[in-house]
Amino acid sequence: MREIVQAAATPGTTREEWAALPIPDSYTALTVHKDEAGMFEGVPVAGRDPRRSLHVESVAVPELALGEVLVAVMAGSVNYNTVWSSLFEPLPTFEFLERYGRRSDQARRHDLPYHVLGSDLAGIVLRTGPGVTRWAPGDRVVAHCLSVELEDPRGHDDAMLDPEQRIWGFETNFGGLAELALVRANQLMPKPEHLTWEEAAVSGLVHSTAYRQLVSRNGADMKQGDVVLVWGAGGGLGSYATQLALNGGARPVCVVSSDAKRDLCRAMGAELVIDRAAEGFRFWQDEHVPDRKEWRRLGSCIRELTGGDDPDVVFEHPGRETFAASVYVARRGGAVVTCASTSGYDHYFDNRHLWTQLKRIIGSHFANYHEAWRANQLVRAGRVHPTLSRTFPLRAAPHAVRAVQRNEHQGKIGILCLAPREGHGVTDPEKRERFRSEIDRFRIVAE
Secondary structure, eight states: OHHHHHHHHSTTOOHHHHHHSOOOSEEEEEEEEGGGTTTTTTSOGGGOOHHHHOEEEEEEOOOOOTTEEEEEEEEEEOOHHHHHHHHTOSSOTHHHHHHHHTTOHHHHTTOOSEEEOOSOEEEEEEEEOTTOOSOOTTOEEEEOOEEOOOOSGGGGTOGGGOTTOEETTTTSSSOSSBSEEEEEGGGEEEOOTTSOHHHHHTSHHHHHHHHHHHTSTTTTOOOTTOEEEETTTTBHHHHHHHHHHHHTTOEEEEEESSHHHHHHHHHHTOOEEEEHHHHTOOOBSSSSOBOHHHHHHHHHHHHHHHTSOOOSEEEEOSOTTTHHHHHHHSOTTOEEEEOOOTTOSOOOOOTHHHHTTTOEEEEOOSOOHHHHHHHHHHHHTTSSOOOEEEEEEGGGHHHHHHHHHTTOOSBEEEEESSOSSTTOOOSOHHHHHHTHHHHHHHHHHHO
């Protein structure tokens, strides 16, 4: 890998020189093992430690197939789907790989005894497979995580409706928490020139997901002036939702769980913040009984901040813990747009507050290529900034996953893969200087 790292650090390395670099037989990656998928049986999810199941090890370089690209990964990031994979929850991701592997000879390469994780990357194209014309060796890219076949007509109006769409690095193999990654050509987008490798790597999944949920006609179709309740506004997904709401002329009401996350929201320009820890909100009396008084108290708190307005849109992703409260506080005719469910998938809500007040629940899952591309353009234009709080080297990635599992971070956690240290990868220093104050403010507050 030394030649790749040296080429990345050398200004003016040509496409021909990139194409001539030797490809190693193996590379270092973050993995889980198929024969360990039962290691947590009988252990409650909250008691499972991903550091026990995750491995940083050498794996074989996969062969390129039609429409695929091999990328030298300079940096990646940790998303909650990596936590799920490491806990084998709600099911081992090897079930996804086995199912995918039965589809074709090309897909069979993904069904292995190990799973290389990671659904984000920033890096450099090393090789392109047959049929790839848009990208070439030496291109600096980021990847979004939709892997889709597009052989079904349903996928051609919205690729997320394709029955064969998968999340790369979660439902496919050879993900981005590694020195090399295998992606489809239609996952790639230009790297923001003013960002470092680790900054560029953290936006893909969460920013594109938030864009579809809030901005796209496939999600809430947010309007200027909308009141948007953002759960977890100081975390990875919520911090991008907050920026998108502010950019779109909406009024975000940011729900956070610490002083540091409150300060991050303030740095982004949000004025309306609820610290749920300080307020002591508890939406369940016990495991089975919701606390409706807390729903009403949350609604009162929101109206006090907004001058009497209920949320037009609730940006919902915690799931079981908050979902009933989300349905309750949305305005009459408003919408709850939901994904992820990090606190549990089995949701409860009082349907009387949905049907009698004409509210809507909108399911949203990642983003199609067009939505992801538009989200990336906002980053390239300096309208949305990465909320990176910490970085870890690849060898310490299991500890980074543990930090995300325990919510010990603000914004996103980046992983340095082939990048030797933080601060590398900027190719437009003038643009960076224009946005330096915003980039530094988000980073400093997040730390």
